[in-house]
Amino acid sequence: MNGLYEYELSHAAVVLCRDLLGLKEGETCIITADTESDVRVVNVTAAAAFGCGAKPMVVTIPAPRGVGRAADPMLPAEPLTAALSEADTWIEYNNKWLLYSTPYEKALKKNKRLRHQCFVGMTADMMVRCIGRVDHAALSEFLKQVLDLTVKTKRWRFTTPVGEKLEFENSVDSNRVYGMDDGFALEPGSHFMSGQIGWTPEWETIRGTIVFDGSVVPPVGRLKEPVFLDVEKGRVVRIRGGAEAKTFEQWLESFRDPQMFVPAHVCWGFNPGAVLTGEILEDERVWGSTEWGLGEIGSCLVKPEGVPAASHTDGICLNTSAWLDGRQFLAEGRVVYPGFEGLLNRLGR
Numbered sequence: 298m299n300g301l302y303e304y305e306l307s308h309a310a311v312v313l314c315r316d317l318l319g320l321k322e323g324e325t326c327i328i329t330a331d332t333e334s335d336v337r338v339v340n341v342t343a344a345a346a347f348g349c350g351a352k353p354m355v356v357t358i359p360a361p362r363g364v365g366r367a368a369d370p371m372l373p374a375e376p377l378t379a380a381l382s383e384a385d386t387w388i389e390y391n392n393k394w395l396l397y398s399t400p401y402e403k404a405l406k407k408n409k410r411l412r413h414q415c416f417v418g419m420t421a422d423m424m425v426r427c428i429g430r431v432d433h434a435a436l437s438e439f440l441k442q443v444l445d446l447t448v449k450t451k452r453w454r455f456t457t458p459v460g461e462k463l464e465f466e467n468s469v470d471s472n473r474v475y476g477m478d479d480g481f482a483l484e485p486g487s488h489f490m491s492g493q494i495g496w497t498p499e500w501e502t503i504r505g506t507i508v509f510d511g512s513v514v515p516p517v518g519r520l521k522e523p524v525f526l527d528v529e530k531g532r533v534v535r536i537r538g539g540a541e542a543k544t545f546e547q548w549l550e551s552f553r554d555p556q557m558f559v560p561a562h563v564c565w566g567f568n569p570g571a572v573l574t575g576e577i578l579e580d581e582r583v584w585g586s587t588e589w590g591l592g593e594i595g596s597c598l599v600k601p602e603g604v605p606a607a608s609h610t611d612g613i614c615l616n617t618s619a620w621l622d623g624r625q626f627l628a629e630g631r632v633v634y635p636g637f638e639g640l641l642n643r644l645g646r
């Protein structure tokens with residue numbers, strides 16, 4: 298986008314505060330940001346929260362040199378924890394995210410009513426595309442039905458136009474958790490931008506070739522050429538491609554941790570407004586894409602404590618074709634499974 302989209306941005310902020318966060322008269326709303334955040338996004342959200350009758354408070358900090366727990370030494374930890382521990386709602390626009398930092402962990406543990414919306418790296422354009430112009434009721438219903446289908450499916454097959462050929466099975470273990478982000482933050486806890494469903498399949502069954510052709514973050518960002526990952530029995534055994542594939546392979550090897558070569562999760566991307574920008578928050582929601590994470594697995598996907606690793610990376614596979622127990626669900630990114638026509642129409646897909 299090249300325009301300023303002032304009117305549309307204001308509308309997106311209203312959708313966020315009124316519909317998704319459900320801000321009520323008199324509720325407190327902390328908006329956190331850092332010096333890398335988009336100031337327009339921060340200000341328009343504070344105005345919309347005030348317009349809902351809520352009491353907004355903007356907290357901007359110098360951008361830490363790391364994210365999550367790595368940001369701890371650079372954070373004003375006590376006052377930040379204190380403020381978040383007493384708020385009704387928290388909208389996080391920090392570019393260097395506070396999610397999983399010590400103030401985050403402490404505040405969420407202490408404050409059982411806190412509704413947290415995490416929008417790391419949000420820009421004005423993204424807010425208009427992925428929040429303001431989306432029919433969230435339709436998207437939520439669509440995602441619930443896709444989640445239902447995902448949980449029921451045992452055998453999976455993915456292909457993509459650039460050469461992905463992959464098979465795997467879902468785990469029957471009850472320790473697996475299926476995560477779904479429909480954008481609504483009406484319940485206490487952390488919530489993320491709409492348009493993603495993620496889960497961890499049975500590692501041992503993953504075989505074939507994953508091809509990242511959207512972005513891989515870290516260490517590359519938006520890709521210029523595809524990166525091929527040959528997978529045998531749930532481990533990446535070979536990485537092929539050009540210079541970016543080499544950079545990726547060297548980055549994975551630098552940790553000297555075998556878990557960095559294990560696929561940690563797979564995700565559907567289904568935000569009808571998302572486009573590929575190199576910003577992973579949006580890239581992983583590009584409609585009809587799939588994402589594979591490698592490395593650490595959070596407790597949000599595998600109970601009770603996840604699987605530790607030295608780090609984590611995510612790669613995007615665009616225009617996925619997918620067969621669920623032999624029935625085609627996606628054809629090069631388009632949903633072709635029967636029964637979704639009405640919702641797809643409302644979503645402009």
Ligand SMILES: [Fe+2]
Pocket residue numbers: 562589590591609610611
């Ligand atoms: Fe991931």
